[in-house]
Amino acid sequence: MLDTWGLPQLVDVAAQVVTELVANAVEHTDAATVGASITRVGKESARIVVTDTSRTRPTPGTPSPDDEHGRGLLLVEALAHAWGSELVRGGKRIWAELRVPAAC
Template identity: 55%
Template structure:
């Protein structure tokens, strides 16, 4: 079941709680996760980050949908500093994403390159039996 962001959530200006939702690991999770990120950035008055942030979360969730295991994927949007956000995608697969070098004819394989271009930093880390992949971006 895909959930939509709760309207009653009121993230703090910085730090926890941020926004977090868990979705079925299905393609429909991607647009719902983009909405979650856009809603958080609107609440935090950071519209300058929206275009890049929704692309980053779409790439990370798409990777989880295509390559992870388990029934669910969790997406969190945190604000560790006034001008910085962190997007976190958690899934049950212990396999880390691999940065590929796609050829011009490949239809895919560029997602993590895009994430690396838009984020100040990104990383995959063990989380329980699975992993979480996060990307930080912010205003300079």
């Protein structure tokens, strides 16, 4: 979809963000279902949304250097222009906005 919208620069970042958000929903909640979508929100930006049926909101961890897990949301925070979560009817929505980096 990103290629179709003329945003090929976001493909790899979007794949990583979706992977991290879906993995977080699967591993850290008791959600019965998890869904994901992507929409274009501007000429050079897209928004990824992951929904699940859990009302537990995600919080970034503080892993030690030796920890093998706990960096997913920190990675999302580093890759996304902005991200957040909100409770919705039936669960929650976690979103991340991606923007094409400015040319140097």
